[in-house]
Amino acid sequence: MELTFYIAAAVAVLSTIMVITRYNIIHALLYLVVSFLAVAVVFFTLGAPFMAALEIIIYAGAIVVLIIFVIMMLNLTQEDVRREKEWLKPSVWVGPAILSAVLLAELVYIVAAGTSPQTEAVVAVDAKLVGLSLFGPYILGVQLCGIMLTAGIVGAYHLGRHKKKVIHRFLQERSAAA
Amino acid sequence: MILLWMIVILMAGGLLAWLSKKWHPELPRWIALFAVLADFILAVYLWLTLPAATLGASPWLLQLEIPWIPQWGVNFILALDGLSLLMLLLTFFLGILCVLVSWREIQTKSGFFHFNLMWVLAGITGVFLTLDLFLFYFFWEVMLIPMYFLIGIWGHANRTYAAFKFFLFTQASGLLMLLAILGLYFIHGSQTGTYTFNYFELLGTTLAPEAARLLMAGFLAAFLVKLPVVPFHSWLPDAHSEAPTAGSVVLAGLLLKTGAYGLLRFVLPLFPTAAVEFAPWAMLLGAVGIIYGAVMAYSQTDLKRLAAYTSVSHMGFVILGVFAFNVWALQGVVMQMIAHGLSTGALFIVAGLLYERLHTRDMGQMGGFWAKAPKLGVFAMVFVMASLGLPGLGNFIAEFLTLVGSWQANNWLTVIATIGIVLATAYSLRIMQKVFFEPAPTDHPLPDLSAREMLIAVPMIALILWLGLYPQPVLDTVQPSINQQLQAYQEPEVKEKVAVVEAVPKAELSIGKDKRGKTKVPL
């Protein structure tokens, strides 16, 4: 089981690195799916099989599909890939990478310095328990999530809708000035 | 109930005035006038009918207590004693004048103007009446915001700047006071277990010296800025000079008095030991303020700015007197509050009348009005003389009593303050010289006072003369309150003084013997 974890973890990290280094969005998305799947495996090893399933369904499924739909609507071409390459020069990424590396180092230090608890056998927390606590003490959170999703739907519909006149007033001013 | 009515009449009058603009453009003025007049008549009625509180007994004449937010210990408490009664009389009197003086001056948005004016007055009335600290803070803000609009909408050229400055100074200091109020609330609550904002209950709070100092600093912040005392005065010249006439009159005549009132009502009784510690510094600030204000006033060329700095100078006497902790000084302070309200109000009215006619406040543009407008000249002369402290006018009684009192407390600062009188002469006479006597640089037509303006001028002159020649009714009205405020300072002495007050007036000789050696207030 431990081995499964390490392999899955390695896959997750590698595929994520691939995600962030791709120039073509579709390629990146494919790696992203791999990454999500690997994380799902990690969940499984951590004794959360239900979450693993959710991860696959929602992240690897719904969200990625949504993104792909949008990309399809945008009619991206080879030109965009070339521009992406142009944007991703070492001078651009070195600074943020160092910054993030510092952050990572600190995280590692914190995790390593923490009094490590004795590794015990992973006990699965079954979905029933999760459901009980979700509709028990966290009922307010569930309701809020419902509201948020509603807002998300309304917002997405409102923003995504094609209107005859699409130019925002800020841009109108700008084009008028130009 | 009558106390609540006073506030309600003003607030309702304000709303009605705002609405009535739609029906008839002149209606807001009349509604405002009648609202304030009604309040004034109520206050005068109270003054004449309520028996003067017997000395030694409770000074409170009327009280109203309604629970408001009981779980926080907030009550709607209104209470009237001699001090607040006098302040109310002043408020409503000046309120009437403000409506009258704006009759021609304010032509734009007159409905909203009168709404704001009424609500400022309502806020001031509330401040003078309430004895619940929560409510006090509420009214403190109520008088602030309409004032902001009065300056910001109907002011002169630089009004936005002045309005912001006024708002920032008073709001920031007011928040410090809120902190202090809350601090007092929690300390009292943790000591006794009853969390309350009730003034009477908070009076008994025993405070650690350190806490008392901090809490007093919070209250002082609000009151000293409002008063204003010299390093915190710089909002005042801008606000005064940019405000419309009615705004200046309310500012100088009333808003500054809320600071003085706060010192008397809250700082003195709540923090006796801390106040005694702070007294020399406060008196120093007062003396510095007297001199500094006078010097600044001398150099101004803007008539309203000059008058504003005279306020700074005169308010120096207030703080000098308050922290002298004796009956003479406090009587002088109360007198100063009233007399200064009238005299500086009058000076601003003069400035406003001149502005209405000439459209300038620059004294360099004025001159020779003595011949053209003799009535205006006499009006100005009387109040210029009042502001330099001429005997026979109210300010003299105020300043002399204050100085007599402060002499008992601190000789050198009193000497400095007295020198301020010479400087007051210098700037006051400069007004007369520049505006009325010197030949005019330009030949403006200058109509003399109209009947409406005479209606403003004559009562003011009559009142200031009355205050100067027979101030006893005023002094008697306020005496019990002052004894109350001073109780914490000189328990045995007050008793003695009470006896003195009751004694026949011709017993001066024996009093002189009693007093010797005892007149020095322990500090």
Add this chain to the structure above:
Amino acid sequence: MENYIWLIPALPFLGSLLLILFGTRLSRAGVAILGVGSVGISALITILLGLQYLAEKPAFYHQEVWQWFNVAGFSPSIAFHLDALSIVFIFVITFVGFLIHLYSTAYMAEDMDFSRFFACMNLFVGSMLLLVMADNLLLLYFGWEGVGLCSYLLIGFWYKDPANGYAARKAFIITRVGDVAMAIGLFILFQTFGTLHIQTILSQAPEVWSVGAQAAVLVGLLLLGGAVGKSGQLPLQTWLPDAMAGPTPVSALIHAATMVTAGVYLIARMYVIFDLAPVAQMAVAVIGAVTLLLAGFSALTQYDLKRVLAYSTISQIGYMFLALGVGAWSAGIFHFMIHAFFKALLFLCAGAIILALHHEQDMRQMGGLRKSMPVVFWTFLIGAASLAALPLITAGFYSKDQILWYALAGPQGSIWLYLAGLVGAFITSVYTFRMVFMTFYGEPKTHVAHPPGKIITIPLVILAILSLVGGFIELPHNFAHVALFSGLMAPVLPGITANELLAANEWLFQVLAAVVSLGGVFVAYLFYQKSPALLASIERSSFAMALHRFWFSGWGFDALYDALIVRPYVFLANLNKRDIIDSFYTGLARTAEGFHVMISQTQSGVLRNYVAGVVVGAIMILTISLLL
């Protein structure tokens, strides 16, 4: 009669009030009747009251009108206390005041602001009466400031000329400097005695303070400060010569006869304090002596007729201070009364001349008026003789002789004070007759336009008679010995005994004084009448010219104060016109604004920068929490 005491000040106040309210609607005759009448009735009541006082000889009359206020035992009243001292003063104020009012109706007849003039004059008389009748120091202070106001209003009466306004303000402000000293004196008195009632203070002071007590000296000096300011004594004398900018009747009434002697009244009234404070009393004498000399020399050099008289007033009040300072209380008051007569007379004569010569005040433009204005000439001559203290016939001789005598022979007298007085007397008679010769003798230089009418000459004649016979109520004991005046004063002010040794030879000093006075007249005659060339030759020397300039400018006090006080004050005030403290707050606002500009730079709109900011923040927080 004593029930009508309150009417004496009330009538002028009422007159003033009516004139302010209705003055513009009344005819000139109406204004004159109201203005003169109110003072006239006051004078009548005063004379009747005075006669009653002389007949009954009570200690004093007292009347309380109402209690002013009462704060914890501080309870001054609007109440009047009349004893011999006050009666002398109110007699002079109302009677001389009445004559001057009468005179003014003619003098001011042409003026636009006829009613304003009488309103102010009445207000002045009322305030002055309050001052001298007050039974407590606060009411006295009321009158004291009131007369200051009227003085201000009347000096600046012709306000169209800014110079007059300047003089008026100068007068008010300088006297206020003295008033501050006096106010502080009142604070100390109140702290010590718990009251400001004059008689109480006077009766208790010797019990509370021993002779020479520090507090007593302090109070004495502070009261002296007030007196010095009001009475134009050193070092606050500079306002008085400028005060001549006012109309001449004003100079006569306020700046010669009454208001400027308020200081004398104050010191005499509070004599007990000065008795207890020998240092303060000595200061009074010294200030008087120095002032009378300085002012005398300045008077020698003036060309403006009224300025000569102004300096002469300062000088004569110096004599009164000298008298008070050596303890010759009654002599000081006697000189006040006589001085009021002859100085008012001189001013009124000067006014008649000025009016006749179209407001010409320069003596160099006058001359030969003896023929064209005989009445004025004779009355002026009488006044001048009285001022110069010509022996035997003039009242001035008797009053001044007393002062000189006690300055030497009194218990506090000294040879130096006497010498100062004697030199002063000589100078007085020189400048007085310089005035007479320059104005009335020689060639006429300006045409006389309006010969003075009856209304002008009648007051002159009355005052002239008083200036002559007024002295006969108090004659030296070795010469007829009439002591009516000092007898009158005896219950109020302590008497004085002369040094035994000197007393034997008193006649010698009287003769000396007479000789000095006559010598002065002779010198004036020599220089200004007989051989002006002699004077011209002296004046040509550079030293004399410098001295002349120095004296002419009043010993440079004006320039000194201007450079030391006025200019720095105005400079500092103007320097700080924008209010330095405000710059602290605007600085605060600027700083906040600066930070705002700085921080708003970071809002670039580039999303990645914001993220970077978040990261940096996270790193910082983590680092801090790790390090701690």
Add this chain to the structure above:
Amino acid sequence: MSGAPMEAALLLAGVLFILGLISVLIRRNIIFMLISVEIMLNAAGLAFIVAGSRWVQPDGQVMFIFILTMAAAEVSVGLALILQIYHQLKTLDSDAASFMKG
């Protein structure tokens, strides 16, 4: 079932988070940024799962569900916004929208 080491799992979450962060920082394409945010959210969720597993409590998984919901809502709104931006600016460059700083 021998459990996976907690530290390693937490480190994995950290590494994934940092990778997402780097991507947000270096990418100008808005869609890439959105994808990176998803990675970061996922990493955060992983950390919750780890914690929940460590204490054998359901709360960690509850939190993950909340995060999931939020991510879904965020992606839908975010994509709608991207569409708008693309329509208006004809580019996916996030810097092009910097004039909206106000």
